[in-house]
Amino acid sequence: MIELLLTKNVPFQFDLCQPGDEALSNGSLCTPPRLYRQEWYQAAGPQAFWYDYTNDVYRLQGTFTEVGIAGLGNSHQLITINPETGDATKVGGQALNFNNRHVTLGSYNLCYIYRLASGPPASPSNSILEVDNITGIPSATQIANPVAIGSEYGSLSANNFHINRTLSYISITLAASLQIWNYDTTTLIHEIAYPNENVTLKTLYESDNIAYIILDTPVTNQFDVVKVDVSLGTVENYITIQPIAGTDNEVEFAFDTRRKILAVYHQRAVNATTGANEDVIEFFKMIPAATVITDPVPLRVVRVNERVKLISHVLGDHGEAGIGKIVTVTNSGSGIVFSPHPALGANGSFMIDYGAPASPGSDTITNAVEV
Amino acid sequence: MLRLVYTGTKVTDSQATSQLIYMPSIDVFHGYNLTSELDIIRKVYRDGTLIEMGTNGANAEQMHHAASVDADTELYLWSDTRVKAYAIHPITWTFDLNRPLTTGIATGDWSNDSVFWREPDGTHKYIKGFSAKNARQFDVITGASDGDFAVFPSGPDLQDFAPMLMGGNNIGFVASNTGRIRVWDWVTKVLVLDSYVTLFSAIAFDFVHRNFLTIRASDDRLQLWEENVEPAAVSNPVASPGSSLRYTAETMSVIVTGADGELVPDVLVDWTVVENPGLGPAKGIVSPAQSKTNGLGVATTTYCPPGLDWMIGDDELITATVLV
Numbered sequence: 001m002i003e004l005l006l007t008k009n010v011p012f013q014f015d016l017c018q019p020g021d022e023a024l025s026n027g028s029l030c031t032p033p034r035l036y037r038q039e040w041y042q043a044a045g046p047q048a049f050w051y052d053y054t055n056d057v058y059r060l061q062g063t064f065t066e067v068g069i070a071g072l073g074n075s076h077q078l079i080t081i082n083p084e085t086g087d088a089t090k091v092g093g094q095a096l097n098f099n100n101r102h103v104t105l106g107s108y109n110l111c112y113i114y115r116l117a118s119g120p121p122a123s124p125s126n127s128i129l130e131v132d133n134i135t136g137i138p139s140a141t142q143i144a145n146p147v148a149i150g151s152e153y154g155s156l157s158a159n160n161f162h163i164n165r166t167l168s169y170i171s172i173t174l175a176a177s178l179q180i181w182n183y184d185t186t187t188l189i190h191e192i193a194y195p196n197e198n199v200t201l202k203t204l205y206e207s208d209n210i211a212y213i214i215l216d217t218p219v220t221n222q223f224d225v226v227k228v229d230v231s232l233g234t235v236e237n238y239i240t241i242q243p244i245a246g247t248d249n250e251v252e253f254a255f256d257t258r259r260k261i262l263a264v265y266h267q268r269a270v271n272a273t274t275g276a277n278e279d280v281i282e283f284f285k286m287i288p289a290a291t292v293i294t295d296p297v298p299l300r301v302v303r304v305n306e307r308v309k310l311i312s313h314v315l316g317d318h319g320e321a322g323i324g325k326i327v328t329v330t331n332s333g334s335g336i337v338f339s340p341h342p343a344l345g346a347n348g349s350f351m352i353d354y355g356a357p358a359s360p361g362s363d364t365i366t367n368a369v370e371v
Numbered sequence: 372m373l374r375l376v377y378t379g380t381k382v383t384d385s386q387a388t389s390q391l392i393y394m395p396s397i398d399v400f401h402g403y404n405l406t407s408e409l410d411i412i413r414k415v416y417r418d419g420t421l422i423e424m425g426t427n428g429a430n431a432e433q434m435h436h437a438a439s440v441d442a443d444t445e446l447y448l449w450s451d452t453r454v455k456a457y458a459i460h461p462i463t464w465t466f467d468l469n470r471p472l473t474t475g476i477a478t479g480d481w482s483n484d485s486v487f488w489r490e491p492d493g494t495h496k497y498i499k500g501f502s503a504k505n506a507r508q509f510d511v512i513t514g515a516s517d518g519d520f521a522v523f524p525s526g527p528d529l530q531d532f533a534p535m536l537m538g539g540n541n542i543g544f545v546a547s548n549t550g551r552i553r554v555w556d557w558v559t560k561v562l563v564l565d566s567y568v569t570l571f572s573a574i575a576f577d578f579v580h581r582n583f584l585t586i587r588a589s590d591d592r593l594q595l596w597e598e599n600v601e602p603a604a605v606s607n608p609v610a611s612p613g614s615s616l617r618y619t620a621e622t623m624s625v626i627v628t629g630a631d632g633e634l635v636p637d638v639l640v641d642w643t644v645v646e647n648p649g650l651g652p653a654k655g656i657v658s659p660a661q662s663k664t665n666g667l668g669v670a671t672t673t674y675c676p677p678g679l680d681w682m683i684g685d686d687e688l689i690t691a692t693v694l695v
Contacts, residue, residue: 004615070639072520116563177468188469189393189469190467190469190470191467191468192465192466192467192468193465193466193467193468194465195412195463195465196463226463226465233467233470234467235460235463235465237462237463238462238463238464238465289514292420292422294416294417294418294420295418295419295420295605297377297379297417297418297595298376298377298595299376299580299582299595300376300597301374301375301376301597303694311398311417311580312398312418313398313416313420315420315422317422318422318424318462319399319422319462320462321397326572342573345398347396347397347398347399348398349398
């Protein structure tokens with residue numbers, strides 16, 4: 001018997017609630033459901049969502065409809081979103097060329113695109129280009145050519161990538177692995193295999209060394225976030241975030257390198273009654289939260305009048321250690337719990353020192369952990 | 372039979388877990404289905420909590436047999452199709468396909484009936500079991516081996532014959548069709564333990580807390596076992612020299628055995644002496660009144676018979692009792 005106080009599937013903690021947000025908060029997750037004041041909504045899913053460090057705005061690229069201009073408003077445009085106020089502004093411009101999508105932040109906090117086809121300004125197709133942060137215009141300077149890099153495996157698309165210009169590394173996600181190439185020498189440096197076959201949604205830049213890979217993992221029916229050190233070729237963490245809400249048409253991800261938070265943009269249908277835009281952004285700190293506490297299990301046979309060790313764990317949703325939590329152990333029988341607040345080990349385990357009753361019978365030991 | 376600590380939850384799966392590996396650094400058992408090409412990877416906790424790591428899906432060709440772990444928490448995996456071994460991250464189950472483990476072991480000597488580990492001197496070792504009930508130890512880097520040694524006697528213990536790490540120099544070999552466990556010191560080739568558990572579909576040894584975890588074959592329930600044999604029988608006490616003389620101490624000894632005839636070490640034996648029923652209190656004494664069995668399952672005490680008050684017709688009964 002065990003008392004489970006934790007709510008599952010709350011993987012990240014959050015503390016970016018803004019004053020006046022009327023945010024929902026439970027201590028572990030806070031979701032500010034911002035309704036954008038601009039009178040527009042998305043008629044089709046966004047093609048790209050990224051954080052522009054230079055201008056400190058989120059940029060959202062997609063096809064939007066302007067309310068009140070019925071029949072005229074469908075166009076491919078760029079919207080900027082102020083991360084502090086939630087105000088959204090239509091920018092427009094050359095970056096809205098449909099062929100220039102899959103924009104992401106990268107080295108030097110600059111923006112890069114993977115261009116699907118040639119187009120103005122003159123530039124090679126199927127290549128990674130630097131984007132002017134102010135105008136949104138791609139430069140003609142090719143950073144890397146993922147088609148050439150991927151020749152070993154045939155034509156390799158680069159819908160998601162991470163650019164490390166210090167080491168000349170480009171990291172490209174495939175269905176079940178991440179390939180890290182030196183784009184100067186076109187040498188494969190690492191190929192990190194995931195335990196699942198996934199649908200890769202986005203590669204996010206935190207620094208030249210750290211990338212977050214967002215995966216849609218069918219086996220768990222959730223999004224997974226893989227934290228990768230691309231210079232070492234090691235995976236530091238593998239965390240789950242919640243599945244798409246039923247009202248979502250599409251979800252996009254961006255990493256805010258200034259605030260070190262993950263921004264998740266939910267594109268939703270307009271309100272059927274009012275026609276209002278109901279898109280929201282959620283923000284998450286990249287800290288795994290404890291979601292599981294296991295039942296106590298004795299390590300030796302429990303005998304009358306003897307002390308025995310029992311073991312339990314506080315865990316995240318992929319088995320990460322739940323560290324720094326206060327655990328409370330109680331019992332309802334005549335045995336004695338000698339360690340009512342056992343310390344958590346580095347692997348999330350804790351030992352319960354239990355004294356069995358003086359006569360045969362049963363006892364119920366209950367674990368609880370602060371949320 | 373080993374001593375059963377706990378029978379827990381049924382591990383409810385759409386697919387069976389055919390192999391367990393203990394990971395000391397994160398104190399968890401990794402379970403996967405060997406028969407379907409590592410189709411399911413999960414963390415298995417002692418109370419039955421399962422944390423899914425995922426299926427292998429289209430990646431099946433990359434991740435196959437012979438997952439193993441060493442005391443430094445490294446986890447290795449052998450790929451049949453790539454014919455290479457890889458180091459696996461124990462929490463994320465990711466690995467770098469571009470950095471296989473360097474090894475001199477011939478391809479034909481890799482199999483799923485094997486374990487890897489790293490010695491304190493930094494060398495990597497590998498032990499493979501053979502269907503002829505032999506095992507062979509290799510140096511992973513050089514591929515050098517030190518020859519076969521027999522780990523099971525001839526007889527029925529053959530199915531799913533597989534080794535597992537036990538800590539120190541000990542390697543356990545198990546046979547799922549009989550539930551038999553034989554633990555060997557792989558350096559001295561000395562048999563350390565020979566006992567049984569209930570028939571299982573998967574087994575691993577927690578070499579930090581010294582427990583076996585099994586998945587019971589009959590109903591998929593987790594079972595936790597001590598590495599100690601459950602005492603099942605105590606022999607009648609034997610007196611030495613057995614002269615039955617006044618003032619002549621006798622060394623009393625018993626042998627404690629398990630259900631499968633194993634000699635049971637380190638169990639407490641309580642000694643009592645009474646006069647045969649109805650004839651009054653005992654006149655002799657036993658000292659100590661409690662003793663522990665040695666490595667051969669033998670416990671001893673000393674019986675001091677009465678002196679001048681030991682009369683003709685006196686009869687004393689010495690009893691050895693084991694607490695279970």
